[in-house]
Amino acid sequence: MPSTLINGSVGQLEILAEPPKTLSARTPVAIICHPHPLYGGTMQNKVVHTVAKSCMELGMPAIRFNFRGVGASEGHFEHGLGEQQDCIAVAQWARQQYPNRPIWLAGFSFGSFVAYQVFAKIKAERLLLVAPPVGLFEFRPMDSINIPWCVIQGKQDEITSPGSVEAWVNKQPTPPEFYYLDDVSHFFHGKLGVLREIIAKIWKDS
Numbered sequence: 001m002p003s004t005l006i007n008g009s010v011g012q013l014e015i016l017a018e019p020p021k022t023l024s025a026r027t028p029v030a031i032i033c034h035p036h037p038l039y040g041g042t043m044q045n046k047v048v049h050t051v052a053k054s055c056m057e058l059g060m061p062a063i064r065f066n067f068r069g070v071g072a073s074e075g076h077f078e079h080g081l082g083e084q085q086d087c088i089a090v091a092q093w094a095r096q097q098y099p100n101r102p103i104w105l106a107g108f109s110f111g112s113f114v115a116y117q118v119f120a121k122i123k124a125e126r127l128l129l130v131a132p133p134v135g136l137f138e139f140r141p142m143d144s145i146n147i148p149w150c151v152i153q154g155k156q157d158e159i160t161s162p163g164s165v166e167a168w169v170n171k172q173p174t175p176p177e178f179y180y181l182d183d184v185s186h187f188f189h190g191k192l193g194v195l196r197e198i199i200a201k202i203w204k205d206s
Helices: 046-057 079-097 111-117 162-171 192-202
Strands: 005-008 010-020 028-034 062-065 104-107 126-130 149-154 177-181
Touching: 005 104, 005 126, 010 079, 028 046, 028 079, 028 111, 046 062, 046 104, 046 126, 046 192, 062 079, 079 104, 079 111, 104 111, 126 192, 149 162, 149 192, 162 177, 177 192
Parallel strands: 028 062, 028 104, 104 126, 126 149, 149 177
Antiparallel strands: 005 010, 010 062
16 A cells, blocks of 8 residues: 655655554544664564554554654654654544544554653553663653553563563553563564564454
């Protein structure tokens, strides 16, 4: 399916909005944020692709997008601040295209940092963080997260400290559903099926 361009705060953003086979009246819309732009992160990343396909299998439209400066998206990397504005712009577009539907937000690696910062601003009703880079970016504990949320972390992560993620999860006033996975690396090499199974479980009531 070809990508399209929408207006962002510093120019156009490249998005890929994929519909499911069937769509009911109140089906949520999934938005997925990709990993770090300066280290090859794009909306075509295999983990992001797996999350999107998993959502589509559950009947949700799945929206992936390139942060500013990536692919056909205009602008340049802004250390997570500008990227938050990109996500907000995508959410606004999604609400126009899919009115009256809940937004469920997901992010992988750097994308999970962006998702964590903006979920309340875009009024997301679910939040999924995959391999959040706790320790590399400032994931401040929220006073309260009043929506269902989930963290998926591999114990063999070579980029994010698994122990730091576990400690951060345990400090949350409103703890997430936490999947701490044996033999899983940062990029889920050979384990994408495990990721898909978890998403099918936690978001099956879409």
